[in-house]
Amino acid sequence: MINRAENSCIGIIGAGPIGLALAARLAGFGIKSVILDRSAHLLPKGSKACLIQGDALEVLDKIGCADPIAEEGIHWRTARTYIRNVERITQEFPERAGYGEFVNISQYRIEQELLAWVENHSLVQVCWSHEVIGYNQGKNQVTVTAKTPSIEKDFNFDYLVACDGVGSTMRKLTGVKFNGYTHKDRFLITDIKANIPLTKERHFHFDPDFNRGRQLVMHPQPNNIWRIDWQLSPDADIEAEKANGKLDARIKAVIGDIPYNIEWLSTYRFNQCVIEKFKIGNIFFAGDAAHSFPPYGSRGMNSGLADADNLAWKMAAVLKGHADESLLDSYHTERFDAAQENLRVTEATIKFMVPPTPLKRLVRNIKLSLSVLWKGMRGQVDHGKMTQPYTYKQSALIDTSDSRFVGQFSPDVAIFVDGKKTRLRKLMGQSFLCFYVGELQGLAEFSKQAELLNNYANVTFVAAFPVGDEIGQVPDNIDVVRYDDILFFETLKCGDRSMYVFRPDSHIASHNQVSSGMDINQIIACASGCEAIPVDMAKAS
Numbered sequence: 292m293i294n295r296a297e298n299s300c301i302g303i304i305g306a307g308p309i310g311l312a313l314a315a316r317l318a319g320f321g322i323k324s325v326i327l328d329r330s331a332h333l334l335p336k337g338s339k340a341c342l343i344q345g346d347a348l349e350v351l352d353k354i355g356c357a358d359p360i361a362e363e364g365i366h367w368r369t370a371r372t373y374i375r376n377v378e379r380i381t382q383e384f385p386e387r388a389g390y391g392e393f394v395n396i397s398q399y400r401i402e403q404e405l406l407a408w409v410e411n412h413s414l415v416q417v418c419w420s421h422e423v424i425g426y427n428q429g430k431n432q433v434t435v436t437a438k439t440p441s442i443e444k445d446f447n448f449d450y451l452v453a454c455d456g457v458g459s460t461m462r463k464l465t466g467v468k469f470n471g472y473t474h475k476d477r478f479l480i481t482d483i484k485a486n487i488p489l490t491k492e493r494h495f496h497f498d499p500d501f502n503r504g505r506q507l508v509m510h511p512q513p514n515n516i517w518r519i520d521w522q523l524s525p526d527a528d529i530e531a532e533k534a535n536g537k538l539d540a541r542i543k544a545v546i547g548d549i550p551y552n553i554e555w556l557s558t559y560r561f562n563q564c565v566i567e568k569f570k571i572g573n574i575f576f577a578g579d580a581a582h583s584f585p586p587y588g589s590r591g592m593n594s595g596l597a598d599a600d601n602l603a604w605k606m607a608a609v610l611k612g613h614a615d616e617s618l619l620d621s622y623h624t625e626r627f628d629a630a631q632e633n634l635r636v637t638e639a640t641i642k643f644m645v646p647p648t649p650l651k652r653l654v655r656n657i658k659l660s661l662s663v664l665w666k667g668m669r670g671q672v673d674h675g676k677m678t679q680p681y682t683y684k685q686s687a688l689i690d691t692s693d694s695r696f697v698g699q700f701s702p703d704v705a706i707f708v709d710g711k712k713t714r715l716r717k718l719m720g721q722s723f724l725c726f727y728v729g730e731l732q733g734l735a736e737f738s739k740q741a742e743l744l745n746n747y748a749n750v751t752f753v754a755a756f757p758v759g760d761e762i763g764q765v766p767d768n769i770d771v772v773r774y775d776d777i778l779f780f781e782t783l784k785c786g787d788r789s790m791y792v793f794r795p796d797s798h799i800a801s802h803n804q805v806s807s808g809m810d811i812n813q814i815i816a817c818a819s820g821c822e823a824i825p826v827d828m829a830k831a832s
């Protein structure tokens with residue numbers, strides 16, 4: 292395996308949130324990329340994906356863009372569901388370390404932050420007004436043709452990633468199938484600026500007075516903007532409503548007779564589609580180009596960011612010679628499974644919200660009526676399951692132990708590094724992290740294992756001990772962090788000598804007990820999709 296990172300370049304089509312995040316993550320690994328976008332510049336397009344889930348925000352944190360978003364956004368962890376105008380279900384999400392459960396902010400603000408970051412980075416070039424119109428794929432190279440206002444240009448890349456949105460040109464050019472369907476019902480989505488006397492949380496309505504027989508969802512945004520989505524009746528004509536005052540009445544029925552301003556308005560039909568292959572040779576698909584879901588649960592941008600994080604570390608590992616080319620095949624396996632799971636969840640929600648037959652509508656309405664009377668029925672009301680990172684249980688990169696942790700996105704807990712309080716997840720992102728939690732006696736064996744990979748740059752070794760515990764001299768190949776929180780212990784310590792392997796995308800590749808029978812080379816090789824880490828790379832020089 293050779294290191295070809297310095298002379299390689301990744302082509303990315305699309306400067307949406309996913310293309311930008313991918314370029315930034317790749318740059319963080321020292322990998323060059325060029326983004327081609329057909330727009331002349333970043334366009335404000337309304338809130339679009341208006342919620343970023345706390346774990347997806349961690350992807351931005353690895354780039355260094357999360358804090359402004361977290362500071363500006365609206366944090367919430369209570370979802371209120373109303374049936375016929377009365378609140379019946381109140382879902383509280385637990386308080387947690389890091390960025391919390393959900394942050395509401397417009398997608399455009401996330402794009403602005405990411406764009407500012409990539410524009411200041413020498414490893415990323417953004418080419419606006421470059422519309423990709425053709426491609427040619429060789430064995431080790433992909434050539435794309437982009438149309439600019441004046442000429443057509445060819446670009447050569449080691450890999451190409453299509454982040455060109457739901458109408459993906461690359462999908463059409465390659466002919467790869469986008470399996471699924473577009474829903475018949477239309478939705479009206481608006482950003483409304485108004486001083487609405489409501490708690491800044493998610494408010495979801497089934498069959499309210501102001502949208503009889505249908506749904507409505509409200510999400511607070513910064514600056515007193517509320518994202519309000521109506522499920523429309525088939526005969527609703529929003530253009531006519533604008534002219535005849537019905538739109539004003541529609542809005543006031545929801546927010547009351549208060550001053551308001553419409554900042555953005557759009558109607559749309561949602562899709563339930565997933566691409567058949569996330570990878571075709573050296574061409575990859577990510578974000579909406581690969582999957583498109585209804586917005587309930589906010590699985591669009593959030594899962595796209597997970598695509599970018601998954602692909603970036605794998606491309607970097609391959610280009611730097613830390614892993615075989617075959618590691619990239621796992622991008623399809625892992626992210627296709629995640630997309631299928633999203634599809635299953637959103638399909639169930641949509642079937643509940645928009646029952647496909649009169650009989651199913653009747654059954655749904657009975658469930659809603661019963662849930663008004665009987666608390667036990669409320670679990671049957673599907674108001675949209677909020678997005679969560681996918682657990683890669685089936686992936687060949689994940690160890691086969693029966694630990695409940697493997698495949699999961701890492702939990703987060705407070706730690707101290709050099710006396711300063713930080714979080715476990717802050718240690719992740721650049722390489723594999725082998726993390727030891729357990730009794731002091733296990734440290735010698737952990738260090739022995741670390742020595743076996745002394746020369747392998749793609750892994751760091753860290754051991755955690757309670758604050759104030761005397762631990763004596765620690766071997767040079769181990770960094771020590773401290774904890775003083777009972778939560779840390781409860782969250783992570785599952786045995787006397789636990790070792791976790793966190794991947795750069797923060798998923799847990801392995802959870803073992805440190806012992807003399809353990810084979811660290813094999814564990815890291817498995818997580819990298821290789822048979823073994825080559826001896827010259829692994830052993831101490």
Ligand SMILES: Cc1cc2nc3c(=O)[nH]c(=O)nc-3n(C[C@H](O)[C@H](O)[C@H](O)COP(=O)(O)OP(=O)(O)OC[C@H]3O[C@@H](n4cnc5c(N)ncnc54)[C@H](O)[C@@H]3O)c2cc1C
Binds near residue numbers: 306307330456579592
């Ligand atoms: C009206 C609306 C409301 C939405 N609401 C929500 C929501 O509430 N929650 C949620 O999670 N998601 C929502 N989404 C989905 C969310 O916006 C997407 O998941 C997100 O934008 C995906 O980002 P992306 O980078 O994959 O694609 P996009 O943001 O679509 O970016 C694609 C980029 O590719 C460029 N491009 C396209 N074709 C070419 C080409 N041939 N050559 C060069 N460049 C090209 C485009 O100019 C664009 O910049 C909504 C979407 C819409 C349209």
